Amino acid sequence: ELCGERGWTTxxxxxxxxxxxxxxxxxKRPALAALLSDxxxxxxxxxxxxxxxxxxxxxxVEEVILRALHQHSVELWDFAGPRELRSAGxxxxxxxxxxxxxxEKGLTAERIREMKRGKxxxxxxxxxxxxxxxxxxxxxxxxxxxxxxxxxxxYRLACEKYPVAKTWYVDDAEAEIVRLIFDLxxxxxxxxxxISQELNRRGHRRRGGFLWSPVKVGKVINNPxxxxxCSFDEDAYHKGLPSKLPRFRQTLYPGVHQALIPVExxxxxxxxKTEINAPRTRTKGSDGAxxx
Numbered sequence: 534e535l536c537g538e539r540g541w542t543t544x545x546x547x548x549x550x551x552x553x554x555x556x557x558x559x560x561k562r563p564a565l566a567a568l569l570s571d572x573x574x575x576x577x578x579x580x581x582x583x584x585x586x587x588x589x590x591x592x593x594v595e596e597v598i599l600r601a602l603h604q605h606s607v608e609l610w611d612f613a614g615p616r617e618l619r620s621a622g623x624x625x626x627x628x629x630x631x632x633x634x635x636x637e638k639g640l641t642a643e644r645i646r647e648m649k650r651g652k653x654x655x656x657x658x659x660x661x662x663x664x665x666x667x668x669x670x671x672x673x674x675x676x677x678x679x680x681x682x683x684x685x686x687x688y689r690l691a692c693e694k695y696p697v698a699k700t701w702y703v704d705d706a707e708a709e710i711v712r713l714i715f716d717l718x719x720x721x722x723x724x725x726x727x728i729s730q731e732l733n734r735r736g737h738r739r740r741g742g743f744l745w746s747p748v749k750v751g752k753v754i755n756n757p758x759x760x761x762x763c764s765f766d767e768d769a770y771h772k773g774l775p776s777k778l779p780r781f782r783q784t785l786y787p788g789v790h791q792a793l794i795p796v797e798x799x800x801x802x803x804x805x806k807t808e809i810n811a812p813r814t815r816t817k818g819s820d821g822a823x824x825x
Contacts, residue, residue, distance in 0.1 A: 535581065535612065545571075559597060572601050579608035585616065585627065586634035595631035599624060646770055653765035656789040658701065664758050665740060666711040666793045667701040701790040708793045710737050714753050715794050718802055724809075725750040754806065755781045760799035761792025 536544045547564040559565045565588075571577050580602065582588045589595040602609055602618055609616040609627075617623025649659040663669050670691045677687035695702050710732070717723045717731060725747035732745040739745055757764050757780055764783040766776035776783070781803060 541579070541581075558594060565598075569598070569601050572605050572607055575605065577605070577607050579610055581610045584611050585609075585630055586637075589631055590634050590638045592628065592631050592635055595628065599627060642775070643773075650765050650767075650770055653763045653784075653786050656763055656787055658758070658763060658788070658790070659765075660699075663701045663704075664756055665753055666704060666708045666759055667790065668695070668704040668707075669701055670695040670698045703791050703793065707740070711753055711759050711793045713737075714750060715798055715802060718754060719798065719805065725754070754802050755779060757781055757785050757799060758788065758790070759793045760796045761788050761790060762786065762796065762799075763788040 536542075547568045549562055549564040553562050553564075559569055568577070568580070572580075589598055599618065601607070603624070609618055616627060618627070652659055663672060673691035673695055674687045677690050678684070682690070714728055714732070717728045723731065728750045729745040729747050732750070737745065739749060753759065762785045764780040764785055766778050767784040769776040769778070
């Protein structure tokens with residue numbers, strides 16, 4: 534719409550995937566990498582963004598983009614109008630805005646980490662859809678809407694069955710599948726691949742009717758939530774870094790939601806998994822041959 538108002542007849546839209554953040558370097562942002570490539574090739578006359586902090590959220594990324602725009606004489610516009618890049622003062626003003634955007638991002642991340650840690654210490658989950666074996670008000674509402682009910686009727690029925698919002702309730706049918714997975718893993722000593730095959734053979738399906746796969750089975754076995762636990766990466770928190778650890782390796786706290794299996798059973802599954810994945814120790818037999 535803005536291009537049409539200003540008479541810019543030729544336009545190309547560069548849109549990042551949803552999971553890409555503005556603090557990533559260009560090589561990890563497909564749309565930004567394509568944009569910079571087109572700028573260097575001389576295909577771009579001006580760049581229009583909703584706001585500059587949607588283009589970068591880090592001073593390091595900002596420096597790369599501003600250098601490319603300035604070197605190739607590309608105009609920078611946002612919805613409020615043009616941004617000055619030719620003068621040192623104009624570029625300095627943009628860098629100040631970039632630093633403010635980076636500060637805002639950092640403060641928001643700190644608040645989110647504090648919120649998630651507080652929830653974990655209180656035994657509450659950090660958000661997101663309930664895992665296999667659990668359901669809740671929002672999920673029930675979506676299911677009713679998919680059946681063709683109106684927004685009001687779907688919400689009313691969901692509230693009647695699950696009165697407390699953002700709370701996990703046990704889904705009996707899914708909970709039986711979770712327990713079966715742990716029985717097959719601990720008692721029958723089946724691996725994730727054989728378990729997925731057995732589940733599919735028995736007619737069990739994942740949420741949404743999908744077939745089971747070894748990866749999905751592994752996620753159930755690794756999820757501490759099924760044992761009534763909440764997780765939080767305390768090490769990353771104290772270092773001020775985003776968490777990169779899987780939940781089963783984070784610090785665990787007792788949760789307020791109902792457990793599907795005993796904690797001891799989940800810990801035994803983790804011990805068995807570590808034992809199976811551990812490298813085998815080589816020794817020599819009496820005849821000099823390698824034995825394991």
